[in-house]
Structure formats: C-alpha cells, structure tokens
Amino acid sequence: xxxxxxxxxxxxxxxxxxxxxxxxxxxxxxxxxxxxxxxxxxxxxxxxxxxxxxxxxxxxxxxxxxxxxxxxxxxxxxxxxxxxxxxxxxxxxxxxxxxxxxxxxxxx
Amino acid sequence: xxxxxxxxxxxxxxxxxxxxxxxxxxxxxxxxxxxxxxxxxxxxxxxxxxxxxxxxxxxxxxxxxxxxxxxxxxxxxxxxxxxxxxxxxxxxxxxxxxxxxxxxxxxxxxxxxxxxxxxxxxxxxxxxxxxxxxxxxxxxxxxxxxxxxxxxxxxxxxxxxxxxxxxxxxxxxxxxxxxxxxxxxxxxxxxxxxxxxxxxxxxxxxxxxxxxxxxxxxxxxxxxxxxxxxxxxxxxxxxxxxxxxxxxxxxxxxxxxxxxxxxxxxxxxxxxxxxxxxxxxxxxxxxxxxxxxxxxxxxxxxxxxxxxxxxxxxxxxxxxxxxxxxxxxxxxxxxxxxxxxxxxxxxxxxxxxxxxxxxxxxxxxxxxxxxxxxxxxxxxxxxxxxxxxxxxxxxxxxxxxxxxxxxxxxxxxxxxxxxxxxxxx
Numbered sequence: 001x002x003x004x005x006x007x008x009x010x011x012x013x014x015x016x017x018x019x020x021x022x023x024x025x026x027x028x029x030x031x032x033x034x035x036x037x038x039x040x041x042x043x044x045x046x047x048x049x050x051x052x053x054x055x056x057x058x059x060x061x062x063x064x065x066x067x068x069x070x071x072x073x074x075x076x077x078x079x080x081x082x083x084x085x086x087x088x089x090x091x092x093x094x095x096x097x098x099x100x101x102x103x104x105x106x107x108x
Numbered sequence: 109x110x111x112x113x114x115x116x117x118x119x120x121x122x123x124x125x126x127x128x129x130x131x132x133x134x135x136x137x138x139x140x141x142x143x144x145x146x147x148x149x150x151x152x153x154x155x156x157x158x159x160x161x162x163x164x165x166x167x168x169x170x171x172x173x174x175x176x177x178x179x180x181x182x183x184x185x186x187x188x189x190x191x192x193x194x195x196x197x198x199x200x201x202x203x204x205x206x207x208x209x210x211x212x213x214x215x216x217x218x219x220x221x222x223x224x225x226x227x228x229x230x231x232x233x234x235x236x237x238x239x240x241x242x243x244x245x246x247x248x249x250x251x252x253x254x255x256x257x258x259x260x261x262x263x264x265x266x267x268x269x270x271x272x273x274x275x276x277x278x279x280x281x282x283x284x285x286x287x288x289x290x291x292x293x294x295x296x297x298x299x300x301x302x303x304x305x306x307x308x309x310x311x312x313x314x315x316x317x318x319x320x321x322x323x324x325x326x327x328x329x330x331x332x333x334x335x336x337x338x339x340x341x342x343x344x345x346x347x348x349x350x351x352x353x354x355x356x357x358x359x360x361x362x363x364x365x366x367x368x369x370x371x372x373x374x375x376x377x378x379x380x381x382x383x384x385x386x387x388x389x390x391x392x393x394x395x396x397x398x399x400x401x402x403x404x405x406x407x408x409x410x411x412x413x414x415x416x417x418x419x420x421x422x423x424x425x426x427x428x429x430x431x432x433x434x435x436x437x438x439x440x441x442x443x444x445x446x447x448x449x450x451x452x453x454x455x456x457x458x459x460x461x462x463x464x465x466x467x468x469x470x471x472x473x474x475x476x477x478x479x480x481x482x483x484x485x486x487x488x489x490x491x492x493x494x495x496x497x498x499x500x501x502x503x504x505x506x507x508x509x510x511x512x513x514x515x516x517x518x519x520x521x522x523x524x525x526x527x528x529x530x531x532x533x
Contacts, residue, residue, distance in 0.1 A: 022302075022468070048381045055458040063458060071458045075465045081378040082473050086331055092473055093331075098480035100448070100472050104303035108461070 005066045017076035018069040022102045025076045041084040044077045068108045120504040130496040136311035137490045142441035148520030150176035154269040156421040170216035176438040186233040193261035198224040199254040285354040289401015298451035302468045309483035312436040312444040320505035322346045337374045350405035356418030356512045364411010384463040386470040388428035393453040
C-alpha cells in the first residue's frame with residue numbers, strides 16, 4: 001500500500017523518514033550513517049521544488065494521511081540538509097553532549 | 109571604521125556610563141554569589157512563566173518549577189476567567205499539590221479543583237480549601253484559613269509573570285520604556301508554538317551574554333553560511349544598529365540581510381527552495397503596523413531586535429513577522445535550564461508549515477553550537493587561570509547585565525540585615 005501521494009511514489013523507499021515529531025527525525029539523523037543521509041538527500045532534494053508546489057495546494061485543515069506523511073518526509077529532509085549541506089557529519093560539530101530537545105510542537 | 113553610527117561619546121559602553129576595564133566573572137563561578145542572587149533577584153523581580161494561550165479555558169492550569177526562587181507554582185484560570193497563581197503546596201502537611209509521576213517535573217492540564225495526592229484535601233480554582241478528608245478528626249479547623257498561598261501574578265502583552273516580593277512595583281512600570289515600546293506587537297496572532305529545552309552546564313548569565321552580543325556570530329556560526337558569504341561576514345565582523353538600556357532591561361538591534369537575501373547564492377540550497385532560514389520565512393505574513401519600539405535606529409536594513417527583560421526573559425522580534433523567547437532558569441551556580449520558544453502566525457498550507465520547520469530547525473542547529481560553547485567557557489573560568497577579561501563595545505550589554513545583577517545583590521544585602529556580605533565583585 002502506498003504511503004505517499006502518487007506523484008511522489010519514487011520516494012516510497014524513504015517513507016521511513018516520515019516521522020511525526022522533530023525529536024524522532026533528529027534522532028534518526030544521528031543514528032544514520034552519513035552515506036545513507038546523503039542517499040536520502042540525493043533522492044528527496046531534487047523533488048523538493050515539486051514538493052513545495054504540491055504542498056502549497058494542501059491545506060493543513062483536514063490534511064490526508066498521504067499528504068501528512070509527505071510533509072513529514074520533507075521536514076526530515078530539512079533536518080538532514082544540515083549534515084549534508086553544512087556539517088559533513090550527522091552531528092553538529094563541537095556540540096558534544098549538548099542537547100536541545102523539542103517539548104512542544106504543533107501537529108501535523 | 110564603524111559601518112553604523114555610534115553615539116557622540118564614541119562608544120556605546122561610555123554612552124551608557126559603563127566602565128571600559130576588563131571584567132571579572134567571579135559572579136558566574138561563585139556558589140555563594142549564586143545563593144545571594146536567588147534571594148536578591150529571583151525572589152524580587154517579575155518572572156515570566158508563560159503566556160495566556162497556555163490557559164485557554166476555565167480550569168486550565170500549568171505548574172512551573174522555579175528552583176532559583178526556591179519554589180514551585182501553579183498558574184490557573186479560575187471560574188471567572190481570571191489568572192491566578194499559588195504556591196504549589198498543600199496546606200495540610202506540605203506535599204506538592206500538583207504533579208504527575210515525577211514531583212520535580214512540570215505539568216499542565218484542565219481541572220475543576222486541585223486534589224492532594226496524599227490525604228485528598230481539595231482546593232477550588234480560586235485557591236479556597238473545599239474538602240478535608242475526615243474533617244471531624246481535626247481540632248477546630250477553620251477551612252477558610254487554609255486556602256492555597258497566593259503568589260502575585262500579572263499580565264503584560266499576554267505574557268504571564270509572577271513575583272515573590274510582597275512590595276513589588278506594578279508589572280507595567282517594571283517593564284518600563286522598552287516594554288511599552290513593543291507592548292502593542294501582535295503577540296496574540298502568533299499562536300503556532302515550537303518550544304525547545306536544554307540543560308546547560310553554565311551559569312545562567314553566560315547564556316544571556318551569548319545572546320546579547322553577536323560579535324561571536326560570524327565566527328562560531330561561520331559554517332552555517334555558504335563559504336564565500338562566511339568569509340565576507342568575518343571580514344565585516346558584527347556591529348549592532350543600536351543598543352538601548354532602560355533600568356535593568358536592555359535591547360540589541362541588528363541588521364538582517366537574509367530574509368530574503370540580496371543574492372540567492374548567499375544561502376544554502378534548502379533555503380533557496382523553501383524561502384526560509386534562521387531569520388524566518390521570507391514571505392512574511394501581514395500583521396499590520398509594527399510598534400514604534402522596534403528598530404530603534406530606524407535603519408532600513410533592520411532585521412531583528414533582542415530584548416532582555418531582567419532578569420531572565422528575552423524576546424526576539426524578527427522583521428519577517430515572527431518572534432522567539434528565551435528563558436534561563438538557574439538550577440545551581442554552574443547549571444541552568446534554557447528554554448527557546450518560537451512563535452509564528454499559524455500556517456494554512458502544508459508548504460507554510462514546512463517553511464516554518466526550516467526556521468525552527470535552523471534555530472536548533474545554532475542553539476546546539478551556542479550551548480556547548482558555554483560549558484567550555486564555564487569550566488575554564490572556574491579554573492581561575494585567568495580572572496579578568498576584556499570586553500569590546502559590541503559586548504556592552506554583558507557589562508550592563510553583570511553590573512545590574514551585582515547591584516541587585518548589593519541592594520538586597522543592604523536591605524536585609526544578616527545577609528552574607530561576601531559577594532563577588
């Protein structure tokens with residue numbers, strides 16, 4: 001069964017990134033080797049422009065499960081863009097034991 | 109040569125009558141001094157504990173653990189819709205009244221009354237004691253004398269404050285000229301909330317120091333810009349558009365060329381597509397006219413103002429019509445809890461939600477860099493290998509904050525006979 005909208009079927013192999021909380025998306029980023037972060041970015045970033053055009057037409061009120069997962073998947077791309085575009089490693093350099101955890105966030 | 113005009117005195121530091129000598133950080137590494145600050149500052153000033161939106165209906169409540177003020181409080185909307193605050197303690201045998209699972213963790217919810225977990229004493233939303241288990245076993249117990257202990261509470265621009273000083277000045281007058289200048293900002297329109305929390309291994313003032321100067325930004329955060337842009341930024345360094353001080357409160361006003369950037373090549377690929385970044389979503393929502401207290405220099409390149417309302421509440425208002433609050437809650441002389449909360453106009457489309465996500469995640473990436481640097485600073489100033497530190501003119505608000513704290517401590521010592529006099533100088 002498809003998890004994402006039909007236009008984004010090519011991203012189905014990465015549907016496990018469609019996590020509802022920033023805490024989980026960030027946790028998955030830290031637990032994923034750089035090569036796999038790069039693979040997700042290389043697949044999803046070229047679809048981001050189409051994604052934004054599509055998501056502009058999606059109202060949050062009454063959003064479908066497929067659209068919600070697509071939003072989460074691109075939110076995960078936002079999280080992964082930092083290691084890929086900036087840090088060249090999953091963790092913020094020199095951030096050591098520092099944490100900054102989300103305690104309130106809106107849905108979806 | 110300055111890019112932006114400085115005051116006639118030649119520097120902001122001298123303009124505000126502050127000393128220009130190197131400073132001691134003894135006030136941030138001395139356990140004795142911290143104990144004095146708890147009573148002199150955190151039990152004597154208005155503390156922001158939340159916003160009115162957190163209490164949407166009658167019976168809505170939340171608790172706050174205010175370790176620095178040596179207590180825990182309940183904030184509740186009563187049956188008349190009024191906001192009240194109480195000490196979070198049962199009048200029977202002193203059990204913490206409102207908590208879940210872990211007594212030291214904050215909680216929130218909606219209720220008709222508060223019931224103590226220990227012996228079932230109940231209190232109305234107005235604080236009155238309404239039920240005593242086996243009341244006839246007590247000796248002449250007059251329930252009207254055993255209501256919850258009220259705490260002074262007030263609102264400013266939808267922010268809820270408490271104060272433990274029975275002689276506290278009214279909140280509006282405490283917020284002063286800087287508060288009045290932004291009071292009409294439409295905070296109430298920005299109800300889309302992302303809140304972050306961190307336990308930080310440094311004195312609470314060190315994190316405020318980090319956020320009241322941007323001299324560090326082109327260096328510590330260099331990699332977050334594109335390489336060429338980063339080189340340019342380090343070449344320019346940082347200069348504020350303006351600083352201002354009113355009593356214990358302060359503001360830093362900054363330029364903001366990134367929302368949107370002049371040239372798309374200045375920003376990262378994800379920012380180009382989503383039209384968003386650390387400075388916010390480039391497509392700003394319409395919120396009407398801005399209050400006069402923003403952009404005090406009236407500069408066309410204005411991007412953001414950081415207000416510090418003493419002692420531990422910061423409000424950052426950004427040009428693309430959103431805001432951020434910081435709170436620093438001390439837990440010991442060298443630890444504190446940091447809270448960073450982002451507030452946006454609620455998005456209507458999934459795209460707008462995603463744009464806001466990039467602003468939120470950017471804040472987190474920067475915050476992680478700032479947080480860890482603080483622990484590195486705290487451990488080394490505690491070594492006392494070096495005891496005096498030169499501060500530049502762009503660090504003027506650090507001098508102001510530490511001086512203000514020392515003055516509160518000195519005033520408290522003078523006003524309270526028997527207070528230990530060994531304060532950090």
